[in-house]
Amino acid sequence: MIAIETIQETAERLMEKAAIEIPEDYLDGLRTMANTEDGDLSSFVLQAMLENYEAAKQDRRAMCGDTGCPRWYVKMGNEARIEGGPIALEAALRRATAKSTNEIPLRPNRVHPLWRTDHDNNVGIGAPEIEYGFEPDGEWIDLVTVHKGGLFGTDYRMLFPSDGVEGIKRFFLDSLVAFGKRGLACQPAIIGIGLGGSKDTCMVLGKRAACLRTVGSRNSDARIAAMEDEFKALGNSIGMGAMGFVGKSMVVDCNIEVGYCHTGGMQMSVHAFCLSSRRAVARIHGDGRVEYRTDPDWFTDYQRRESVEWTPPQSLSKSA
């Protein structure tokens, strides 16, 4: 049984870590880009960002003044039991969000869409979002917080099989060019692409591809992995760098996730996880131990399963 107090304390710690400590995989990706960027202004911006991450850690201050929208992903092993059940869990995550907003401090961003009511704590109707996933074994739960920024950089389009990869590339470029100008997407970004599903699940897949996969990870389908490489290179060939200045630092990495869709369609969504790619993860074990990390490791074989019954893969190499 996992104590609810442990969950809330861990969640508070995660809020702070996400807001202040840029994940190592993103940082490495950005350093690599800073080393190869030759646009003067774009280079200056990347250097300033690298200094900013340092300043945030030294001062224990949020890396970006815009909190984005803090949200939670909860993944549970099949045997996990939570004190007070899921209702207590959700209350703990809402409390942690409100408390951390005040204490770090984070900017309270969340308001009612019509009445602009602001509780000054990033909590309200449907906020923070809490999404769930499950894994076959284990008594643990993984808590993941993502502080996703960016009013700009996300789009959806219903494509069709006849649009093909050429159509996918077009929409990918359209999104980057549209939102990269003036740096509205706060690039270089992790670009997540969702393909298939339905409109809503396509958005969810793309967002998770951007926020729940690390820089350098590749889809387990080798052909999709090749597309990820190709799209990353394509995005960086636009000629646009940080802040939309001339340069080549647009895409730190491109992650693609797919879901089966209606036979007549090919839904596509594009999401940009910005210069403040804030995510933090903790595993709380059944015995109360807590381990922190930055890789959500969300897209396991189980999450990408294709068949009716779940059969664990026999070997590490996935069938092609």
Place this chain on the structure above:
Amino acid sequence: MDTATKPQQIRLSTTPSRADLEALKIGDIVYLDGLIYTAREGVYKKVIEEGADLPLDLPAESAVNFHCSPAATVNPDGSFNMGAVTATASFRFSKWIGPWIERSGARIIIGKGGMTSKDYREHFVPNGAVYLTTVGYGTGALLGRGIKQVKAVHWNKELGLAQAMWVIEAANMGPFIVDGDLAGNSLFERENARIAANLDKVYEGTRPAVLRRFGETDDRTDEVIG
């Protein structure tokens, strides 16, 4: 003017002289000293549309308007706790910026992403104002370091912490980049034009979607299947 020249770095008072501003060129890096206030749609509506009195003496105390909502809280004893500060996208404030600059005497507008060169020519240049963009834009921690203290917050009850008017004392706060100079040039538009030259090549091997959307055609009698 060429991207090959290293950007020059300049320290500026938040009550700058005309000559100070004339020396700024697009692409220059600026750091600021003195009082800065935040104002965005909430404050603009209140002052311009509802005619509220300005809560401080502008531009004598400060000629710098930051499009920003800081990550800050007001402690029970009335003191402030300010963490990171990051600008918000300025293009949305176009309809208020002219009257605001006239009313407040602002000479420097700081924000995210610049405004259009049309805005610069119509509202900034005639009033002797320039536009500085924040960098990144996520350099909230660096900018937070440049704040010596929070002087006051106005209208936080009515407008909420994000829309309130924060008055902060800046010490070597930056970096900012000059996007709009006194000649009405826009750095972002110059960069966009340079990038545009390459776009046809990048788009080779792609094709438009078979189902278009309104907006891609403005003729509402058009069919969107293409």
